[in-house]
Amino acid sequence: MIKNDLFLKALKGETVTRPPVWMMRQAGRHLPEFMEIKEKYDFFTRCRTPELASEITVQPIRRYGMDAAILFSDILVIPQAMNIEVEMKPNFGPYLPNPVRDQKGVDATIVPDVNDALGYVMDAIKMTKEKLNGEIPLIGFAGSPWTILCYTTQGQGSKNFDKAKEFCFTQPETAHQMLQKITDTTIAYLIAKVKAGVDAVQIFDSWGGMLSPTDYNEFSLQYIDQIVTALKDYAPVIVFGKGCWFALNDMAKSGASALGVDWTCSARNARYLSGGNITLQGNFDPSRLLSPPEKIREMVHQMIREFGKDKYIVNLGHGMLPNIPVENAMAFVKAVKEYKD
Amino acid sequence: MIKNDLFLKALKGETVTRPPVWMMRQAGRHLPEFMEIKEKYDFFTRCRTPELASEITVQPIRRYGMDAAILFSDILVIPQAMNIEVEMKPNFGPYLPNPVRDQKGVDATIVPDVNDALGYVMDAIKMTKEKLNGEIPLIGFAGSPWTILCYTTQGQGSKNFDKAKEFCFTQPETAHQMLQKITDTTIAYLIAKVKAGVDAVQIFDSWGGMLSPTDYNEFSLQYIDQIVTALKDYAPVIVFGKGCWFALNDMAKSGASALGVDWTCSARNARYLSGGNITLQGNFDPSRLLSPPEKIREMVHQMIREFGKDKYIVNLGHGMLPNIPVENAMAFVKAVKEYKD
Numbered sequence: 001m002i003k004n005d006l007f008l009k010a011l012k013g014e015t016v017t018r019p020p021v022w023m024m025r026q027a028g029r030h031l032p033e034f035m036e037i038k039e040k041y042d043f044f045t046r047c048r049t050p051e052l053a054s055e056i057t058v059q060p061i062r063r064y065g066m067d068a069a070i071l072f073s074d075i076l077v078i079p080q081a082m083n084i085e086v087e088m089k090p091n092f093g094p095y096l097p098n099p100v101r102d103q104k105g106v107d108a109t110i111v112p113d114v115n116d117a118l119g120y121v122m123d124a125i126k127m128t129k130e131k132l133n134g135e136i137p138l139i140g141f142a143g144s145p146w147t148i149l150c151y152t153t154q155g156q157g158s159k160n161f162d163k164a165k166e167f168c169f170t171q172p173e174t175a176h177q178m179l180q181k182i183t184d185t186t187i188a189y190l191i192a193k194v195k196a197g198v199d200a201v202q203i204f205d206s207w208g209g210m211l212s213p214t215d216y217n218e219f220s221l222q223y224i225d226q227i228v229t230a231l232k233d234y235a236p237v238i239v240f241g242k243g244c245w246f247a248l249n250d251m252a253k254s255g256a257s258a259l260g261v262d263w264t265c266s267a268r269n270a271r272y273l274s275g276g277n278i279t280l281q282g283n284f285d286p287s288r289l290l291s292p293p294e295k296i297r298e299m300v301h302q303m304i305r306e307f308g309k310d311k312y313i314v315n316l317g318h319g320m321l322p323n324i325p326v327e328n329a330m331a332f333v334k335a336v337k338e339y340k341d
Numbered sequence: 342m343i344k345n346d347l348f349l350k351a352l353k354g355e356t357v358t359r360p361p362v363w364m365m366r367q368a369g370r371h372l373p374e375f376m377e378i379k380e381k382y383d384f385f386t387r388c389r390t391p392e393l394a395s396e397i398t399v400q401p402i403r404r405y406g407m408d409a410a411i412l413f414s415d416i417l418v419i420p421q422a423m424n425i426e427v428e429m430k431p432n433f434g435p436y437l438p439n440p441v442r443d444q445k446g447v448d449a450t451i452v453p454d455v456n457d458a459l460g461y462v463m464d465a466i467k468m469t470k471e472k473l474n475g476e477i478p479l480i481g482f483a484g485s486p487w488t489i490l491c492y493t494t495q496g497q498g499s500k501n502f503d504k505a506k507e508f509c510f511t512q513p514e515t516a517h518q519m520l521q522k523i524t525d526t527t528i529a530y531l532i533a534k535v536k537a538g539v540d541a542v543q544i545f546d547s548w549g550g551m552l553s554p555t556d557y558n559e560f561s562l563q564y565i566d567q568i569v570t571a572l573k574d575y576a577p578v579i580v581f582g583k584g585c586w587f588a589l590n591d592m593a594k595s596g597a598s599a600l601g602v603d604w605t606c607s608a609r610n611a612r613y614l615s616g617g618n619i620t621l622q623g624n625f626d627p628s629r630l631l632s633p634p635e636k637i638r639e640m641v642h643q644m645i646r647e648f649g650k651d652k653y654i655v656n657l658g659h660g661m662l663p664n665i666p667v668e669n670a671m672a673f674v675k676a677v678k679e680y681k682d
Contacts, residue, residue, distance in 0.1 A: 215629075
């Protein structure tokens with residue numbers, strides 16, 4: 001049993017005294033205690049060392065007291081486990097020296113035994129659960145297959161992931177084979193994470209908003225649907241698609257427990273587009289955390305009034321930015337805890 | 342009188358035999374004849390030399406036969422005219438060495454005499470009109486004040502224009518002064534362009550989709566509204582906001598003749614959100630021009646069926662990409678011309 005069950009109640013759609021709060025990318029670059037660890041260990045060492053990953057996971061909880069923790073890791077551990085080389089270059093981001101852009105490349109990838117290839121994640125989950133000591137739930141996550149393919153094909157971050165789209169639009173059959181291999185790996189990975197102890201999972205479709213609705217259904221949503229269908233009997237699933245307002249209606253039918261929305265989608269539009277019944281999560285503009293704390297407080301209260309306190313999880317509309325002052329992040333969490341209907 | 346008036350009729354909402362077609366950024370990098378000019382002259386020389394700008398403007402018309410030309414220029418000629426230094430760095434994009442981030446910076450900018458500072462644009466318009474010889478209309482354009490501020494504050498392109506947002510969110514009064522100065526310059530500039538001969542104008546809000554609906558109304562739409570109000574008695578105005586689906590309803594009330602939409606907004610959603618009565622322009626995913634020509638043809642016909650042939654201008658959902666083969670761009674234009682209800 002978890003003492004603070006606000007987050008799990010919201011995922012079930014149960015009435016709460018106030019909505020739960022956590023922040024996407026709450027662990028990491030904006031925290032001074034994280035920067036100390038970062039100076040000593042490189043990116044994948046931090047992900048692969050359970051002592052470090054669990055410590056980084058609980059750092060924001062100690063400082064701010066969110067209602068859920070999210071395991072420190074990266075969506076690109078999946079392509080790594082599939083035998084694709086992934087580097088994390090300082091001041092550049094992910095770099096994949098051998099991007100997958102043809103049948104030969106797809107054939108060279110594997111669907112790994114996740115407990116073998118990603119056992120370090122399961123160890124980090126067990127250690128984090130011990131540190132959390134039953135106080136709050138722990139979230140595990142994965143990228144959507146489309147978002148993973150964006151990186152495995154493009155080979156790095158991009159404004160428009162044109163090479164990934166070119167791959168899908170000129171070699172659709174090969175691209176679908178790749179998406180299916182990523183999907184199979186992701187399903188096994190997320191089930192293993194639940195078995196290791198996470199209480200809910202979130203799928204990040206960070207680049208779904210690059211696709212037209214028709215292409216989204218073909219290259220992204222059908223694979224997310226497979227993951228939700230395979231996972232929903234193990235743990236509640238949250239689907240977050242950045243820029244994917246147009247897919248909220250279909251996502252609401254996937255069996256997910258909640259949908260994430262970004263800040264371009266107002267509460268009213270999000271409730272309307274998602275059918276009005278599913279739990280929603282979001283959607284504070286991370287850049288708005290640069291506003292003065294008093295303004296943040298006022299905007300958070302307004303946001304809760306607009307979404308309503310039930311079937312709602314307070315969050316940002318995308319990941320935390322590195323240049324947010326800790327007192328501003330604190331104002332965000334505190335404003336939720338102070339909220340009264 | 343202009344011989345091919347399909348584009349102007351669509352802007353008036355009149356019935357047409359087929360919808361008109363043009364492509365955002367149709368002049369430029371994907372054309373071999375443009376690349377020849379590019380090798381000889383740098384970016385601002387091309388913009389500032391009427392012979393070059395007019396030649397580049399008509400190049401795609403000669404090759405593809407669109408129903409409208411758009412003057413070759415850049416949205417950053419506005420900050421340049423306001424006394425802000427703008428460089429165009431090869432393989433990097435715009436670079437503004439002295440970004441405007443405080444009151445002192447705003448005070449140092451001017452609202453110029455546009456015929457003086459931007460006379461070269463007016464000359465390019467007159468020369469282009471001669472070359473077009475009354476065959477098709479010529480479009481003039483400007484960036485939205487918010488999109489211009491993104492560059493003048495950030496100083497370069499960005500994934501999230503965090504510095505521009507920080508300026509607006511921490512120094513809103515100063516930011517509004519800057520937005521008003523850009524607006525005043527843009528209004529004078531676009532009126533001068535119409536007087537020099539353009540038949541319609543388009544406002545590009547390329548980065549409007551970075552803002553929440555509330556922030557959009559405050560930092561972008563109110564300035565676009567000012568421009569539309571000032572221009573609409575001079576020429577038809579098209580407003581295109583990338584990622585601005587959430588603002589279509591308000592934009593439709595601005596007095597604009599047409600609204601541009603990107604490919605994440607389906608025809609059905611665009612008609613619904615814009616109120617169903619205004620002319621719409623868009624929205625083919627530029628990356629989809631990488632598909633085989635036969636597939637492009639099929640998708641264009643499907644797009645016209647979904648938008649309907651009237652009150653519709655066929656276009657891309659954002660600018661042309663440099664890596665599009667000319668035969669694919671040709672397939673796009675040809676598919677529209679072949680369209681039969």
